[in-house]
Amino acid sequence: MNFNNLSKIAIKALLRNKGRAILTMLGIVIGIASVITMVSLGQSSTYNIKQELSSMGSNMIMISPAFQQHGGVKMGNSNAKSLTLNDYKTIKANARYVSKVSPTVATSAQAVYGANNHPASIQGISPDYLDIRKYELERGVLFSEKDVISYAKVCIIGQTIVKNLFTDGTNPIGATIRFGSVPMKVVGVLVSKGGNQMGQDQDDIVFAPYTTVQKRFSGINHLNMITASATSEEESELAATEITQILRKNHKIASGDEDDFEVFTQEEILSTVNSVTQLLTALLSAIAAISLIVGGIGIMNIMYVTVTERTKEIGLRMAIGAHKRDIMMQFLFESVTLSLIGGIIGIIFGLIAAYALSSLLGWPYVVSEMSIVASFLVCAATGVFFGWYPAKRAANLDPITAIRYE
């Protein structure tokens, strides 16, 4: 029999029992829809995180004091004092794969301007920092190395500080803000970066020369962090190794002993995200496989019932000239049609749900052609696999017995 007639026969048979066909498809619909939704959401969140990471800095390398172990218990690293100004200076002077480097000395103080005040976190940095972290100036200028040397009382402020202190719209450049008891002159205003993935406001920030913060605020000599840019993305691993060697030498760490600092590259963080994503994808695939097996068993079950119910019909078809193969193909076609239509409906529902959820979460809407194509193929395979035995049983019926079946 040709394909045209075969499809006509199978589709008519399905249409004769629409209600059951829909119920049979339900398992596949739900399975595929949830897989499509989850894959899409997973990808859009990964995309989001990657965007965020690359906007965090250029070929960035972060050096922080190591977690200090006390009797096996990991303590916070906020009190760790292993990074010093000397480390920063050695890296700046000697590291060949490092193009920019800046220390970070953090403190916080109440910012007061006129009648307004706002709790501000102040980061003591070198002028390189803005390039490393991809901060840009909206107005004004960057403070200079000279300002650093002279621990000048100058600062650069973020948009949230502007909004909270300069409520009347005056130009912040040249204004003097008092931080606690220290007055500092505003030389620059940053372009807004907005909130990050963790919901932190990246505009609620004040930058000042690290010398100024060390001398006038915290009175400490160690650094909270050192941030650097590698000369290129490819060389960031080399840069990290180089930095590690410099710091081990500086800190006089014997070979075999553990570092008292930690070095992360942006690429490492990215690859961590990637491996998390891969794990997630594997998990989703497992769920997909299970839901499709469940859906497929549903199809198989109904196909068996259908074959039994339609024994008389099968007998008749054989009597009027259907070959075994025609009967086999009819039932296979029916089960594949069920699973494919179920799959298509599932894909549509899945895409709609993913769109709704991602716009609700404010994430980008990512459609993966791969997952659609894969779902489609898996559905076809499910239909063939789970339709095979019922179809085989139908084809092997004896026409004389089948036609008498009541």
Next chain:
Amino acid sequence: MANEIIRIENLRRVFHVGDEDVHALKDISFSIAQGEFVSIMGTSGSGKSTMLNILGCLDTPTSGEYIIDGINVKTLNNNALSTLRNRKIGFVFQSYNLLARTTALENVELPLLYNHEVSAKERRERALAALEAVGLSERLMHTPNQLSGGQQQRVAIARAIVNDPVILLADEATGNLDTRTSYEIMSLFQDLHQKGKTIAFVTHEPDIAVFTSRTIKLRDGHIIEDKQIETQSAADALANMPVNEES
């Protein structure tokens, strides 16, 4: 014999049930010529259906020869038998066997769907012609549950003749119908016979067999009688039936 459609020689059919052999047909020989209207008679269990299944190539003899339209079925495999049924045989069953929720027209088209030499257009034309031949041109789009038993059997007869078979095989085709409707169906068979169809009609009712032109009586798998008979007209029998009285 001129234009032999069916020839059966020393045909036996033995069923094996457990350790027992059931001899359903024992050394049967006969022929059917083109244009004959044969009834196969006998009590229940005499072997009528077994005979008809073999004639219809649904079953094959244990031994002996069966030649239909010059083809010895012994030489055919399953697929060839299916194709032969599709091209040369028309079946009418006691319980109609129409596809539910399917229109009369589509039911009649069904055998031609399994013949890829017939185009969709030709299929439709032939189905319409067959339904007209059984007097159901007004019921094309009716589904079986919208039709009476007699009408359903007419659809089944249309389906049996749509492939223009060399022989029409009916197994107790009036078994589910009342007397009046049975006569109507027999009248239809007589019409088809008039138009040249060869028919083998299984029945255990003698008053139905009188409408055929030859009766073959079976008992215990043997032919006990094979004779030409005076054909009575089913149309006349209908006309003579008392009106307003159900049998």
